Amino acid sequence: MTPEAARKRSVWQVVILTTAFLIIVAVTGLSLLLTQQLREENKYVVRSFEIQREILKIQLEMRRAESSVRSFLLSGSTDALQKYEESIGEIPQILAELRGLSGADPGQLDAGNRLQTAIANQLIKFEDAIRIGKAAFAANPALARPDIPDEPTISQVREISTKLFDEETRDLQENIASADNTQRLVSRAAIAGALLVLLLAGFSAHLIRRSLRARDYAAAQLRHSNDDLEIAVAERTADLQEANHEIQRFAYIVSHDLRAPLVNIMGFTTELEQLHGTMVQRLGVLAGLEGKPDGAAPSLAEKDKQLATDFLEATGFIRSSVEKMDRLISAILRMTREGRREFTPEAVSLKELMESIVTTLAHQVSQADATVIIRDLPTIASDRLSLEQIFSNLLENALKYLKPDVPGLIEVRGGSRPGYVIIEVIDNGCGIALKDHQRIFDLFRRAGKQDKPGQGIGLAHARALVRKLGGALTVESQLDKGSTFTITLPTELPQIGPR
Amino acid sequence: MTSTAVEIVMIEDDEGHALLIERNIRRAGINNSITHCANGASALNYLLGADGAGTLHKGRALLVLLDLNLPDMMGYDVLELIKKHDVLRRMPVVILTTTSNSEEINRCYELGCNVYLTKPVNSDSFADAIRQIGLFFSVIQVPRIIT
Numbered sequence: 001m002t003p004e005a006a007r008k009r010s011v012w013q014v015v016i017l018t019t020a021f022l023i024i025v026a027v028t029g030l031s032l033l034l035t036q037q038l039r040e041e042n043k044y045v046v047r048s049f050e051i052q053r054e055i056l057k058i059q060l061e062m063r064r065a066e067s068s069v070r071s072f073l074l075s076g077s078t079d080a081l082q083k084y085e086e087s088i089g090e091i092p093q094i095l096a097e098l099r100g101l102s103g104a105d106p107g108q109l110d111a112g113n114r115l116q117t118a119i120a121n122q123l124i125k126f127e128d129a130i131r132i133g134k135a136a137f138a139a140n141p142a143l144a145r146p147d148i149p150d151e152p153t154i155s156q157v158r159e160i161s162t163k164l165f166d167e168e169t170r171d172l173q174e175n176i177a178s179a180d181n182t183q184r185l186v187s188r189a190a191i192a193g194a195l196l197v198l199l200l201a202g203f204s205a206h207l208i209r210r211s212l213r214a215r216d217y218a219a220a221q222l223r224h225s226n227d228d229l230e231i232a233v234a235e236r237t238a239d240l241q242e243a244n245h246e247i248q249r250f251a252y253i254v255s256h257d258l259r260a261p262l263v264n265i266m267g268f269t270t271e272l273e274q275l276h277g278t279m280v281q282r283l284g285v286l287a288g289l290e291g292k293p294d295g296a297a298p299s300l301a302e303k304d305k306q307l308a309t310d311f312l313e314a315t316g317f318i319r320s321s322v323e324k325m326d327r328l329i330s331a332i333l334r335m336t337r338e339g340r341r342e343f344t345p346e347a348v349s350l351k352e353l354m355e356s357i358v359t360t361l362a363h364q365v366s367q368a369d370a371t372v373i374i375r376d377l378p379t380i381a382s383d384r385l386s387l388e389q390i391f392s393n394l395l396e397n398a399l400k401y402l403k404p405d406v407p408g409l410i411e412v413r414g415g416s417r418p419g420y421v422i423i424e425v426i427d428n429g430c431g432i433a434l435k436d437h438q439r440i441f442d443l444f445r446r447a448g449k450q451d452k453p454g455q456g457i458g459l460a461h462a463r464a465l466v467r468k469l470g471g472a473l474t475v476e477s478q479l480d481k482g483s484t485f486t487i488t489l490p491t492e493l494p495q496i497g498p499r
Numbered sequence: 500m501t502s503t504a505v506e507i508v509m510i511e512d513d514e515g516h517a518l519l520i521e522r523n524i525r526r527a528g529i530n531n532s533i534t535h536c537a538n539g540a541s542a543l544n545y546l547l548g549a550d551g552a553g554t555l556h557k558g559r560a561l562l563v564l565l566d567l568n569l570p571d572m573m574g575y576d577v578l579e580l581i582k583k584h585d586v587l588r589r590m591p592v593v594i595l596t597t598t599s600n601s602e603e604i605n606r607c608y609e610l611g612c613n614v615y616l617t618k619p620v621n622s623d624s625f626a627d628a629i630r631q632i633g634l635f636f637s638v639i640q641v642p643r644i645i646t
Contacts (some may be wrong), residue, residue, distance in 0.1 A: 267625050
């Protein structure tokens, strides 16, 4: 990754981590806040219940007082008066509790005052009633009734309900305390959890940063060594190309200089043959034979005929050797001419190229009773003419060197890699022995059974071309087990140095 | 050539080639005189004369057969000198050489050669080709040298 991208990525990392951190803090803070609020609200709930309880207590005492007053007015009983005194004795305490629970709330304070005033008014009324009653009973003692003792059931009810009430109050206190505790634990757990998450996140972020930094470093190293490698390769390629050019110039000059004597040999061989014809005629004349009416050579004695035949046989051999030499020199010339030709790179669809070559070789394909399969092949930018020559050569070879009794199967397949393509030409023919794998690429050299025509030029030429295009040509084969020729070519024709 | 007065000047260093060429031209029925120069210097000397004026052959028609691979100089130097010479430049120059390199061919035509022929090597081609050339010569019109 480029330094620019690495920095951007760093910034993103920081942003994401900070956001995550803030979120965790916010969530924890919120949960703490809400827990706290819950506690407060619980307290309010409890207090409301307590206020309600005090109010009920006041109502109860007021009722009791009222009932006691009525009881006194009915019976003049001193018990009733006593109960009345007890009841109103409780009231100030309860009022004080109520005031304490209300706190500073002005509304509640106001209500409390009004309640107190109302109670006070009612108590005055009670006092008035009692005074009137007392006076009435003092004036007329016969009105008094005997005290009715309390039913034991009433006191039982009172006792049990009071006990239950107290128990509930105790339970309430315990529950409040326990709820408080739980809420405190929740807060602590939330804080602990948040801290743990933050810790782990920070740690993993650190680990990731470290491994990414290591990877970036390795990538930079690789880029560096790649650049160095490219420079070294470019230098070597330039050197090789220079050497290649020199060899080609040399080959070109040499083949021309070799041709001149060949002209002489061939020309004078023809002269010899013509002289031979003349000599045969002279021989015939000297031997006293006449020329045939149609101008053909006179018939000679057997020995002389033999001489004539031997002579022509000799010139025949000279002739065929010269022709062969000329073929070889032409082949070299052609190769060097190809080598000097400028490449014109263009986009070449290898599949189309192969198919057109196979069409051109249709006759050989049917003669060899072979099947040629062309798979999907990539497109490359290279010199079309060179590619045609290389692959025509390989396919012709594949068709030539099949096994006589096995129908030929030739497959061409290939694929892309970054920067270059690989094409394989696979056949099920007679194969090439391991010891001959280098030999087949040598100029004018062949291998295996010499039962097919050829000069031993094709593969040498193909390999030279492939090299010039910046690629490589190799073979994998075993005798009798077919061959696979692998061509590697760059996807883009490499820049060639000045000639 | 309408007149047997046309002289063929053959500039060829290889004796074998010279002989073969002469024989086969003769076989085509050409009876004109053939002058053989074995190197560039002697050829230029013969054509231009010692003073280089080229007046040596005033009034005569010359046809030059030139090989490019001469021992002492390049054939196209001879070509250039001929074609740049005031007096001799209209003389037909037929290049007959082993080279078939397109660069060479272009260069020779650029310098003004009249015809470029490649010596064939295979079988009877050489003899046939020279005979054809001879026949061809027999129908060429060659200008006279004027000063």
